[in-house]
Amino acid sequence: MSREAGVKFFRFNAGLAAILIAVALAFRYQSSTVLERLDRLGGLETIALIALVVSEAAIVLYWATVGRALARVRPAIVTVAVVAGLMALVLQAFVISAGDTVPFRLLTIASFLSSSALLGGTCTAMILGHWYLVIPSLEVRHLQSIVRLHIASMVVRIAVVGAAVFAGLLLWEAGPAAGIGSFRRYITSLDGIFFWQRVLFGLAGPAVLSYLTWETAKIRSTQSATGILYVDFFTVVVGEALAKYLLLATRVPL
Numbered sequence: 001m002s003r004e005a006g007v008k009f010f011r012f013n014a015g016l017a018a019i020l021i022a023v024a025l026a027f028r029y030q031s032s033t034v035l036e037r038l039d040r041l042g043g044l045e046t047i048a049l050i051a052l053v054v055s056e057a058a059i060v061l062y063w064a065t066v067g068r069a070l071a072r073v074r075p076a077i078v079t080v081a082v083v084a085g086l087m088a089l090v091l092q093a094f095v096i097s098a099g100d101t102v103p104f105r106l107l108t109i110a111s112f113l114s115s116s117a118l119l120g121g122t123c124t125a126m127i128l129g130h131w132y133l134v135i136p137s138l139e140v141r142h143l144q145s146i147v148r149l150h151i152a153s154m155v156v157r158i159a160v161v162g163a164a165v166f167a168g169l170l171l172w173e174a175g176p177a178a179g180i181g182s183f184r185r186y187i188t189s190l191d192g193i194f195f196w197q198r199v200l201f202g203l204a205g206p207a208v209l210s211y212l213t214w215e216t217a218k219i220r221s222t223q224s225a226t227g228i229l230y231v232d233f234f235t236v237v238v239g240e241a242l243a244k245y246l247l248l249a250t251r252v253p254l
Helices: 007-027 034-040 045-067 074-094 101-136 138-171 183-187 190-218 222-250
Strands: none
Touching: 007 138, 034 074, 045 074, 074 101, 074 190, 101 190, 101 222, 138 183, 138 190, 138 222, 183 190, 190 222
């Protein structure tokens, strides 16, 4: 993103990221202290949580200093935040997929990474669209560029989910304790309504809306693009929440 958006744009995005991670950590730890919680966890999950805390600290430091101080080391701060965040995602995927076969473990990692890319890209595109109300002179090419990134992340996400569905239909047989039988039986049963909602709200809806956003950005209608991106972001959030539910219910990384 160009500096033309202004310091407040970057500060707003960093602050939003810090708040969302803080809320996630609050739910994760609940009423237990950090040390008590870490004592009960396995090695990989402990490292994943520590990496997430490191990423949060780096993001907060970036938010506090952007446009004010530490200009020379700010790229290093961002690098630490990104690397630690990626480490937390990959390790958490390993923890969630413990006991699964290698293909499903790799698909779980790809699912987590593509999910975060889609959520982050959609949210940032929505905020940038709104920013044209703050800075009307901002060039429309910036919105077009980030919408292209959003569409690319959507294509990758659809490919990962498609691969997971294909693997689930071919390879996955849930144990008796899961109570769902095969993945094929699950998605064709009444319980499979969550799968089809995930496909509708989290993939088909955003795919159509991202295309509409691109068309409105091409004609420089930034306000219309922003309105579509609001709906787009909502559908992506719903879809990814359903994806995580289905991962826990079926062990297939959708």
